[in-house]
Amino acid sequence: MELFTNQVLAGIATGAIYACMALAVVMIYQAIDHLNFAQGEMAMFSTFISWQLMQWGVPYWGAFLLTLVFSFIGGIAIERLLFKPLAKAPILTNVAGFIALFAIINSCAGLIWDFTIKQYPTPFGSAPFLGSQLISTHQAGMIGVTVLLLIALYVFFRYTRMGLAMRAAASVPESARLVGINTSWMIALGWGMAAAIGSIAGMLIAPVVFLEPNMMGGVLIYGFAAAVLGGLTSPFGAVIGGFLVGIFENLAGTYIPGVGNELKLPIALALIITVLVVKPAGLFGRPIVKRV
Amino acid sequence: MTALLNIKALNAYYGQVQALHGLEFTLNEGSVTTLLGANGAGKTTTLRAICNMVRTSGAIEFDGAPLSNRSTENIVRLGIAHVPQGRGTFTTMTVEENLQLGAITRGDKANVTSDIERMYAHFPVLKQRHTQQAGTLSGGEQQMLAVARALMLRPRLMLLDEPSFGLAPIIVRDLFKILGKINREEKVTILVVEQNAQLALEIADQAYVIETGRIVMSGKANEIAGNEDVRKSYLGY
């Protein structure tokens, strides 16, 4: 039993990573109604920028804030330059665009900063949290920041005018235009916010998985899986989904024989898909009623 | 009587198909005008053309300003509210959020709150359901919500696309009564597109009949309603 509890706790700790990434995923989904495969790479690139700033002497929180701003603007720029022209193209073409973006960012990061692993600092320190051997202060910090982000997003969407406009633009774009909302800019804004949230995820994750161009590959998949599990329309679901995925992954690794590191991902995905077959809209997603 | 909306030689296209041919008409400020016609005649297309939701050529002027190069949302901000076919309700949001969205481009927050109260006064059922998800409302209630949302813009011109569609007659009567009241009290110019000609002619001042993308008849509403030949050949009753 103690092993079980420990693994669950450890799962929550690693799950914070996925929860944070899942928030960025849900953010972009709210804005553009699909998943952006390049989001992990964007987060990775942002994290590298912050690292570079710190190499140049900028203190941690200064680098953090500058990166946040840079990511926000970068996200908007990418949308305006690369995806606005594709707005009328079929969805699958847009997906090809995400894949192209992934390749470009990954390759550029590799060239600029090469593929050797780098250490990345954490503002929370890595001492055991409250004496526990399973959660470090950094992981506790991650959980804390993720929860804060969640609350901030909730407040934004539910209580601000901009949040209401964004929800409207994503939900029924034509009606949103008919109340005067510039839906095109809402999409750009969604991208900017998703990029910013992604950069936070990257900067929190890097101390744990170490900074290198391929660091976000697995994390992104788990982030998608967490977002889908939680229900793509629910930021709260995304966070819970993230923690659950972390727990699944740990328990699968501990209790299912023969599951080494390589099989953890497919098993986690298989579990999630099983949930989806039972609850197609995810745990907290709104059931979709389709009318002809 | 000043002309609020002036349409000249308007053509509209869906891809290669031309849906409107050289449409011309004028809306006077403060009037209620109805655009009548059968299915597929081009009524909805006309409203969409005004809001630049379809490809057009020709001239549309609102209060002297040309509309053709503006985006839909910019046209709306000029003071034109469009209640589309099918209502276009934000089904996943609450009734109150829908009303707030109607006023989202307005700067005067204090007035928005009092306007919401006025909408509840016009449509008491909306007040009852104001925290409910809009998608759970009945058809008639959603139609009222759509009209209320449009009014939240404090528009000078309101375009309504078949507001009676799918609604029980008694609800339609109530709705049209409210529309008449809004036109008189709040000085909103109204253009209502309808298949239900009889009801529309009762509240309208001016009427146009459209057939295959062309205006085939225009005149005062009561004259058209009184002309049995016209009614029988164009309006079916």
Add this chain to the structure above:
Amino acid sequence: MSAVQEVVTAAPAIDAVPKRAMTLGTGTSLIVLALLIVTPLFVKNFIIFQMTMLLVYGLAVLALNILTGGSGQFSLGQSAFYAVGAYTSAILMEHAGMNYALTLPISGLVCFAFGFLFGLPALRLSGVYLALATFALATAMPQLLKLGYFETWTGGVQGLVVTKPDPPEAMQSVLAWVHLKMSQDMWLYYFTLIITIAIYIFSVNLLKSRSGRAFMAIRDNEIAASAMGIDVALYKTLAFGVSAAITGIAGGLGAIAVQFVAPDGYTITLAISLFLGMVVGGVGWLPGSIVGSAFIIFVPNIAEGISKGLSGAVFGVILFLVIFLVPHGARQVAMVAQHLLGRLKRR
């Protein structure tokens, strides 16, 4: 009470390709066919090998076109079916001594069953959820192939070496009369070509048939299709099965051509490449499959040639250029060409 999100089904996510535009005109088809038949006679063995792979990946993209462009189901998991086909052929050839040609129908059948079975739970999923499920399948496959449990059959991480087949004796003796000898590569190419043409004709006819119409009805509006009496479950799983079968045959052919199967040759990168091939060729446009295949084989090499350090970025840029210029893929180019030719004829 959880809130209900109502979606009045809007335009389908996947463009419908009008039936008449489904294939190339007879003239163009004959020209392409002629090129495919004649070119190998004039080029080196390595180029012939690349042409074989062009056909092999073309088949895999074709299969995806049937699944996504035809029945509207997304799949990022084709690499799994390809792998199963490849390994089935390899195992039958190396462990059971079976003739290479006979392994192909078996690979096809095995993959059909596998695809059909996968299609069953996938019935409840669509769009992004189905993409995720197929993605899971694709990531799992290399790991499953590496499992120690199967190692005696699969060769584990090392994989299996596959013997390259010789051209049939009969053909060699006929050619010997005119002092010609057919190389293994050339034989393999023509063998692949015959199978490709057969499958292509089958696929075109499938999509024109009642089943094809059922697929497309499901793609365009699943609820309406079911209301019309189409057995949606049957056709969706059938589409998966057929698509998997063709991909499996392609995998078998690929294994024979490359002479090697190994788990890391069938990763998610392959699945993504096939997806990109479908988009570049034009979703649902069967002739485009070969254009897509050419793209995924040659463009990465071109990109590496332009800049070794930034090959990924160059690839991405080229991909962007393609999708900006022709968002609907090669089909768009063909339609524009057709339009221009039509105008020229009228002059």
